[in-house]
Amino acid sequence: MFFAASAWGVLVLTPMCFMFDAVGRQDPPPITHPQFYYGFACAALAWQFAYFLIGTDPERFRPVMIVAVFAKMSYFAAVAVLYLQARLSTRMLAISAPDALLASLFLVAFYKTRSQK
Numbered sequence: 463m464f465f466a467a468s469a470w471g472v473l474v475l476t477p478m479c480f481m482f483d484a485v486g487r488q489d490p491p492p493i494t495h496p497q498f499y500y501g502f503a504c505a506a507l508a509w510q511f512a513y514f515l516i517g518t519d520p521e522r523f524r525p526v527m528i529v530a531v532f533a534k535m536s537y538f539a540a541v542a543v544l545y546l547q548a549r550l551s552t553r554m555l556a557i558s559a560p561d562a563l564l565a566s567l568f569l570v571a572f573y574k575t576r577s578q579k
Contacts, residue, residue, distance in 0.1 A: 464517030471510035534565035
């Protein structure tokens with residue numbers, strides 16, 4: 463599951479590095495602080511490699527799974543709050559739904575990799 467989450471994230475996030483102007487045209491107003499845009503894209507992309515690492519040895523990296531849950535849920539939670547404040551569209555809420563699903567699956571993985579001692 464962590465390998466799939468990593469692959470999905472790389473596929474979804476990598477194009478962001480090349481779409482700065484398109485994002486502003488598609489969802490105005492244009493972005494005025496590129497450092498936040500690229501900072502988010504690169505930090506999120508870095509996490510995909512952490513998910514890959516967890517997938518290589520889930521028992522060893524089990525503690526990192528909790529941080530991975532937080533990373534996925536923090537984005538979904540932020541989008542959900544902005545949606546409830548009528549500051550984002552339903553489309554944006556739907557786009558963040560896979561993160562909530564992955565957070566739930568990461569939590570399941572955390573409990574399933576408990577030591578059997």
